[in-house]
Amino acid sequence: MRHIFSLSVAALSAATALGQSPIIQTKYTADPAPLVANDTIYLYTTHDEDDAEGFKMKDWLLYTSTDMVNWTDHGAVASLNDFAWAKHDNGAWAEQVVYRNGKYYMYCPIHGNGIGVLVADSPYGPFKDPLGKPLVWQREHWDDIDPTVMIDDDGQAYMYWGNPNVYYVKLNKDMISYSGNIVKLDKRPEHYQEGPWVYKRQGHYYMAFASTCCPEGIGYAMSDSPTGPWQTRGYIMRPTDKSRGNHPGIIDYKGSSYVFGLNYELLHLETMEHKERRSVAVAKMHYNADGTIEEVPYWLDTRLEQVGTFNPYRRVEAETMAWGYGLKTKPCVTGGIVVTDIDDGETLCLRGVDFGPKGARKLTATVMGKDQTAKVEIRLDSAEGPLAGTLNVGEAGTRPGFTRVSCKVKGAKGVHDLYFRFKGDKVKDLFDWDFWILK
Numbered sequence: 001m002r003h004i005f006s007l008s009v010a011a012l013s014a015a016t017a018l019g020q021s022p023i024i025q026t027k028y029t030a031d032p033a034p035l036v037a038n039d040t041i042y043l044y045t046t047h048d049e050d051d052a053e054g055f056k057m058k059d060w061l062l063y064t065s066t067d068m069v070n071w072t073d074h075g076a077v078a079s080l081n082d083f084a085w086a087k088h089d090n091g092a093w094a095e096q097v098v099y100r101n102g103k104y105y106m107y108c109p110i111h112g113n114g115i116g117v118l119v120a121d122s123p124y125g126p127f128k129d130p131l132g133k134p135l136v137w138q139r140e141h142w143d144d145i146d147p148t149v150m151i152d153d154d155g156q157a158y159m160y161w162g163n164p165n166v167y168y169v170k171l172n173k174d175m176i177s178y179s180g181n182i183v184k185l186d187k188r189p190e191h192y193q194e195g196p197w198v199y200k201r202q203g204h205y206y207m208a209f210a211s212t213c214c215p216e217g218i219g220y221a222m223s224d225s226p227t228g229p230w231q232t233r234g235y236i237m238r239p240t241d242k243s244r245g246n247h248p249g250i251i252d253y254k255g256s257s258y259v260f261g262l263n264y265e266l267l268h269l270e271t272m273e274h275k276e277r278r279s280v281a282v283a284k285m286h287y288n289a290d291g292t293i294e295e296v297p298y299w300l301d302t303r304l305e306q307v308g309t310f311n312p313y314r315r316v317e318a319e320t321m322a323w324g325y326g327l328k329t330k331p332c333v334t335g336g337i338v339v340t341d342i343d344d345g346e347t348l349c350l351r352g353v354d355f356g357p358k359g360a361r362k363l364t365a366t367v368m369g370k371d372q373t374a375k376v377e378i379r380l381d382s383a384e385g386p387l388a389g390t391l392n393v394g395e396a397g398t399r400p401g402f403t404r405v406s407c408k409v410k411g412a413k414g415v416h417d418l419y420f421r422f423k424g425d426k427v428k429d430l431f432d433w434d435f436w437i438l439k
Helices: 009-017
Strands: 028-037 040-048 059-065 071-079 096-100 103-109 115-120 148-151 157-161 167-171 178-184 192-201 204-211 217-223 231-237 249-253 256-263 279-285 315-317 328-331 337-340 347-354 362-369 375-380 387-391 403-408 415-423 431-438
Touching (some): 028 096, 028 249, 040 071, 040 096, 040 249, 071 103, 071 328, 071 337, 103 148, 157 192, 192 249, 231 256, 387 403
Parallel strands (some): 028 279, 148 192
Antiparallel strands (some): 028 040, 040 059, 059 071, 103 115, 148 157, 157 167, 167 178, 192 204, 204 217, 249 256, 256 279, 315 431, 337 431, 347 415, 362 431, 375 387, 375 415
């Protein structure tokens, strides 16, 4: 993504303060599918290509966080190429990953070709196709999109999906086959459009969904049974003139509830012309005593609070950030992901970094130099805040491969937002950044 106009430092700071919407800025992301495991949020998303006009989607991405605001990019964990039976270069639509019996199951709709399933031993993959064919494909129509899976307390798993109709099947314990017939709901929930997200909480069954069209808000229905009937209870987020498409994902994490969805706010930093280049957002959500859900304001009218603080005294992947508009990420030749397309004046921010009472003394970064004038200013609390150090990336020169460069750090004590502000005479594409270590 190369922005048409530069986002000013003031606008960047304001965007971060106004709820961090969207939560990912280095790529266009959509259809959030959060999974909580081992005290970590694994956020699987679809991916709108940077040049998309309509839907142009080829792979599925993964981001992780332990504090809700700082997210690490793990790149594509699956793609259309993982389904040998689907000879398409587009149509990687809204997926969901669930965990059961030591395995992670990714349910992937391939537009016009049904719903496939991939399996992995780790939430990071690699994901493999165990069937070599669709799990579900009703060839008479194109309703088979947006699967969601819920495992009930008795161990029975259900997969729901569909636009404009709602279907479900009972999955077998192997999670890659089903028993009985595909059931089409006789009465879909009022305002249901697509993108169901089904879960159970405190004895209530919930089906959240993209509602109405267009614009789409996030509606929800409740039931006393996993098979319905479903009664629409209102909006989680009401449609507004700021929204268009949507797709919910809902989790409880560290004592709070959160609703994920999508918007076009990243695109709107460049143009108000509509294109299918969407971005994931998240907000805290609250339940009433009877199990109903309080309506959540539009994303930009919420404040996303950090859960805990960020520990910088470890290897930190450079692609971990709360805000990084203008930057890009890509696979590294040696494995993993790197931050790239770093231009003069751009900024990478991490929120709520705990430097401790003694403070940091030294920062070491692993970089691939492209410009001998490239520098990184280490600043606190804002992009123009106190200067804690300057990393001379130009020391890496233009030698091939990644090189470690270091600088002293002073004044970084306690908890601060950490800003890396990039400088260089070359202006564009100053260097690639793999990771950093603070001591």
